[in-house]
Amino acid sequence: MGFTKKISADEARRCPQCAQPVCLQGCPLGIDIPGFIRLLRESDAVSALERIKKDNPFPAICGRVCPAPCENACIFHEEGSPIAIRALERYAADFGHKPNSRIKTVIKSNGKKVAIVGSGPSAMMAASFLLKAGLNVVMFEAANQPGGVLRYGIPEFRLPQHILEGQFEELQSQGLELHTNIFVGRMKSLEELARTFDALLLATGSSLPNFVSMQGEHLVGVYYAEEFLMRLQVLSKANVLSCAGDLIRGTRTVVIGKGYAALDAARMAVRLGQQVHWVFGGLEEEMGLSNYDLKESLEEGINIQAPFEALKIMGDPQGLVEGVQCHPLEIVEGLGGLSLYPSKEGPIVFEAQTVILANGQKANSFLATMTPQLKVNSNGHFWIDEKTSMTSLEKVFAVASAVAGSMTVVEAFAGGKAVAKQIMEYLK
Numbered sequence: 001m002g003f004t005k006k007i008s009a010d011e012a013r014r015c016p017q018c019a020q021p022v023c024l025q026g027c028p029l030g031i032d033i034p035g036f037i038r039l040l041r042e043s044d045a046v047s048a049l050e051r052i053k054k055d056n057p058f059p060a061i062c063g064r065v066c067p068a069p070c071e072n073a074c075i076f077h078e079e080g081s082p083i084a085i086r087a088l089e090r091y092a093a094d095f096g097h098k099p100n101s102r103i104k105t106v107i108k109s110n111g112k113k114v115a116i117v118g119s120g121p122s123a124m125m126a127a128s129f130l131l132k133a134g135l136n137v138v139m140f141e142a143a144n145q146p147g148g149v150l151r152y153g154i155p156e157f158r159l160p161q162h163i164l165e166g167q168f169e170e171l172q173s174q175g176l177e178l179h180t181n182i183f184v185g186r187m188k189s190l191e192e193l194a195r196t197f198d199a200l201l202l203a204t205g206s207s208l209p210n211f212v213s214m215q216g217e218h219l220v221g222v223y224y225a226e227e228f229l230m231r232l233q234v235l236s237k238a239n240v241l242s243c244a245g246d247l248i249r250g251t252r253t254v255v256i257g258k259g260y261a262a263l264d265a266a267r268m269a270v271r272l273g274q275q276v277h278w279v280f281g282g283l284e285e286e287m288g289l290s291n292y293d294l295k296e297s298l299e300e301g302i303n304i305q306a307p308f309e310a311l312k313i314m315g316d317p318q319g320l321v322e323g324v325q326c327h328p329l330e331i332v333e334g335l336g337g338l339s340l341y342p343s344k345e346g347p348i349v350f351e352a353q354t355v356i357l358a359n360g361q362k363a364n365s366f367l368a369t370m371t372p373q374l375k376v377n378s379n380g381h382f383w384i385d386e387k388t389s390m391t392s393l394e395k396v397f398a399v400a401s402a403v404a405g406s407m408t409v410v411e412a413f414a415g416g417k418a419v420a421k422q423i424m425e426y427l428k
């Protein structure tokens with residue numbers, strides 16, 4: 001649930017407007033946080049939204065799915081009550097539109113053309129800044145709908161699809177040319193695109209899971225979080241979520257890992273009637289979640305087992321999952337800080353018919369395989385010159401997860417913003 005006008009004004013008034021606002025250091029997009037909160041104090045959502053959009057054209061998305069590192073930086077974070085910056089951003093995004101503000105005129109083109117391969121958060125952000133600079137931007141997406149992880153990796157209850165669709169409508173109203181169902185590398189080569197465009201951006205994300213080496217990982221009922229979420233998104237789009245019973249057996253699920261993919265998978269499992277244990281081999285504060293999201297997951301009934309080390313996935317003679325053996329860990333304070341050791345209690349088993357593994361993702365190497373001149377790192381990500389973000393191919397840039405593996409949505413947005421500036425510099 002988003003904030004009401006009153007709650008948003010009250011929360012904005014709680015912000016002390018620090019002389020040296022440390023929250024600014026937390027936002028990868030450089031949003032003027034005290035500035036937009038000051039406007040919300042005066043209940044001026046329209047100006048607050050304008051202020052945010054100077055640095056972030058997608059506040060309706062960040063206001064819902066950003067892990068809010070700005071709140072971790074807030075001076076009230078230590079005492080557990082940071083200013084709810086993310087929720088305030090969402091309020092401004094939802095209620096700050098002027099009537100007809102979505103109807104935009106296409107910005108006059110300067111004649112330069114940029115192709116973007118991929119349509120996830122880094123691609124969207126780069127497109128937004130390139131369009132504003134007057135470039136022609138053409139986006140190629142392999143799937144039948146755009147958005148990448150925002151479309152297929154984040155459940156509807158966290159990011160409603162109509163919000164994403166609205167953002168693409170806005171980009172298209174600014175001149176974006178979007179082509180879906182185009183698999184660059186197979187249906188169009190990079191060389192072909194390079195002949196037509198002045199610059200190319202590879203924003204192909206990281207679509208392959210980092211496989212976990214654990215006994216029982218191949219049993220029936222074991223999924224990787226991203227695959228699990230994608231299948232459910234496809235089922236829900238087809239209005240056949242009732243078929244999710246084929247995906248998830250029994251009544252108990254164990255999620256192993258950390259981060260937002262683990263959280264979303266756990267929350268989806270709860271919505272499908274599962275009793276969920278979430279096993280993580282570190283401290284709760286190392287799970288990569290905002291305080292708010294952690295609290296919400298507990299309220300929804302997810303049993304967080306941390307620190308617990310998952311030892312093996314257990315199966316029955318038919319090869320079906322029947323549980324996860326875990327060892328509780330003890331926190332021991334030593335000279336070098338805190339360490340975790342297996343407790344004397346010995347291993348325990350969480351019964352489960354479904355296990356979801358969340359261990360991050362890596363880039364799909366297909367495009368690199370089809371384009372041998374494109375240099376990749378040992379982990380399969382595109383190599384780039386750190387100063388320019390250009391790959392080993394002239395005029396071809398790469399960004400975000402395609403270069404660095406799993407990252408949060410706001411980090412990918414920030415990558416898109418930075419690479420847009422580098423492309424503009426190159427095209428000067």
Ligand code: SF4
Pocket residue numbers: 026027028029030031033056062063066067068069070071085086089410
């Ligand atoms: S984008 Fe994320 S980090 Fe930046 S102000 Fe919004 S919630 Fe905070």
